Amino acid sequence: MDDLLLRRVRPGLGGELADVRVNDGRVTAITEPGAPGFAARVVDGHGGTLLPGLVDAHVHVVQWATFRRRIPLDAARSAAEAIELLLAHLLATPAPQSELVVGAGFRDGLWPDLPHKDLLQRALPGRAVALFSADLHTLWLSPAALKLIGRDHPTGVLLEADCMSATAQLPTASIDTQDAWVAEALAAAAARGVTQIVDYEYADTVADWTRRGTPSTRVACVIAKHLLDQTIERGHRTGDVLPDADGRLTVGPFKLFVDGSLNTRTAYCHDPYPGSESPGLLELPPAELLPLMRRAFDHGLLPAVHAIGDHANTIALDAFEEIGCPGRVEHAQLLAPADIPRFAALGLVASVQPAHQPDDRDVADRHWHGRTSRAFSYRSLLESGARLEFGSDAPVAPLDPWDGIASAVARTDDDRPPWHPEQSIPFADALASSSGGRRGVAVGDVADLMVTATDPSALSPSDLRNLPVTATILDGHVTHQI
Numbered sequence: 001m002d003d004l005l006l007r008r009v010r011p012g013l014g015g016e017l018a019d020v021r022v023n024d025g026r027v028t029a030i031t032e033p034g035a036p037g038f039a040a041r042v043v044d045g046h047g048g049t050l051l052p053g054l055v056d057a058h059v060h061v062v063q064w065a066t067f068r069r070r071i072p073l074d075a076a077r078s079a080a081e082a083i084e085l086l087l088a089h090l091l092a093t094p095a096p097q098s099e100l101v102v103g104a105g106f107r108d109g110l111w112p113d114l115p116h117k118d119l120l121q122r123a124l125p126g127r128a129v130a131l132f133s134a135d136l137h138t139l140w141l142s143p144a145a146l147k148l149i150g151r152d153h154p155t156g157v158l159l160e161a162d163c164m165s166a167t168a169q170l171p172t173a174s175i176d177t178q179d180a181w182v183a184e185a186l187a188a189a190a191a192r193g194v195t196q197i198v199d200y201e202y203a204d205t206v207a208d209w210t211r212r213g214t215p216s217t218r219v220a221c222v223i224a225k226h227l228l229d230q231t232i233e234r235g236h237r238t239g240d241v242l243p244d245a246d247g248r249l250t251v252g253p254f255k256l257f258v259d260g261s262l263n264t265r266t267a268y269c270h271d272p273y274p275g276s277e278s279p280g281l282l283e284l285p286p287a288e289l290l291p292l293m294r295r296a297f298d299h300g301l302l303p304a305v306h307a308i309g310d311h312a313n314t315i316a317l318d319a320f321e322e323i324g325c326p327g328r329v330e331h332a333q334l335l336a337p338a339d340i341p342r343f344a345a346l347g348l349v350a351s352v353q354p355a356h357q358p359d360d361r362d363v364a365d366r367h368w369h370g371r372t373s374r375a376f377s378y379r380s381l382l383e384s385g386a387r388l389e390f391g392s393d394a395p396v397a398p399l400d401p402w403d404g405i406a407s408a409v410a411r412t413d414d415d416r417p418p419w420h421p422e423q424s425i426p427f428a429d430a431l432a433s434s435s436g437g438r439r440g441v442a443v444g445d446v447a448d449l450m451v452t453a454t455d456p457s458a459l460s461p462s463d464l465r466n467l468p469v470t471a472t473i474l475d476g477h478v479t480h481q482i
Helices: 061-067 079-092 117-123 143-148 160-169 175-190 205-212 225-234 286-298 310-323 356-367 378-383 401-410 427-433 461-465
Strands: 003-011 018-023 026-031 041-052 054-059 101-106 129-133 138-141 157-159 194-199 218-223 249-257 303-307 328-331 349-352 387-390 449-452 469-474 477-481
Touching: 003 449, 003 469, 041 469, 041 477, 054 387, 054 401, 061 175, 079 101, 079 117, 079 129, 117 138, 117 143, 129 143, 138 143, 138 160, 157 160, 175 194, 175 205, 175 477, 194 249, 194 469, 205 218, 205 249, 218 225, 225 249, 225 286, 249 286, 286 303, 286 310, 303 310, 310 328, 349 378, 356 401, 378 387, 387 401, 387 427, 401 427, 401 461
Parallel strands: 003 041, 054 194, 101 129, 194 218, 218 249, 249 303, 303 328, 328 349, 349 387
Antiparallel strands: 003 018, 018 026, 041 449, 129 138, 138 157, 449 469, 469 477
16 A cells, blocks of 8 residues: 655645645645544655646657767757767767767758758768758768668758658667666656656657656557557557556557648748748648548547648648647647638647747747747637646657746747737646646646646746755655655
């Protein structure tokens, strides 16, 4: 029998000091502080705030765990500067000549020059180099890296499907090493109050998580497009609890891509990109999207449809309406005004990543010029009645919900004024969107909880991003404590 007593905590925002008892994974009592009673384990909250555990609704777990070990290129303002950062890192931390050099995080949407394989060849002759964009939709390879995977390409800059297939061909760490990295990444997430993630890795997530054993967070295992038939054969349905992991693993939604991304200029829009006749890339036209969604739904799998551009979102919403099924739209970054109320009307989740907004404000101003009033439009969605669920899309942004919460409230993450502040949302709504919709702690709740050092509702955005989490509890078990 699990028995946990949380002493001197303040349940909920603005809560009064109390003791909270947990038994068998549920909150069973909230009493005056200091009330008598024995528990197998006692955690002293030191007057901190007790809140629901946080949920990151969109993570690429292996990529995030690996990204934490890649050469960071997010500060690069040009292709030339990306190479300078790469060389500086290799000078400080030399690697064997035969080892694949991997960097990540570059954003080329505003670069004055173009990435090219020849630049990498001149800087690192004969070295195999693979550089990933921040949005994971572009892969920049050196000639040696292209040769390594048996490819030829005129520029070495691979986009969308080519990027993803080439990524799968690159050398990776052993399974045991990757699993160790994943465990470390989840421990770091627990230290930020995370008790659940939704894993969108483009792999057999069910098999991978089953192999890893009992995780330190709840995990929803998303089904990739190429695994639909196999998943149906297994009899898996969205929400099914998978065996042998203490109930922490479930089958997630079925993922489909309608378009690409903003930074790669492949998000599919109603209007062409400036200086181009292209409106972006339509990955799945309706004639292909609808049968896949219908087949999945007929077998109990709820669709999660990636849509970033406004035309892609229209297509996704039209498909949900035609099929009449619930599900999720992932990202929903640019929306036609008429589409905003459709999320609530169709009962769909708007699965959004608020940390992308400050990261993408400049590239949006350039490539979505004149349309940014309806980009990352969280307040409009919220006021229309839509359900918002926040994620990070790690490694596109760090697996830290506090970063997303602060971005949703402040609409900036630096010294610049807020970007479209009319689309900011109240802190309590942002917190609920990162907590699976939970807005407090009550008797009978599942004991997925966290204790913060102070009440976060009065903090500045910068303080929110650095808020200490003193304890995290999953199903009544302590997964993090300081």
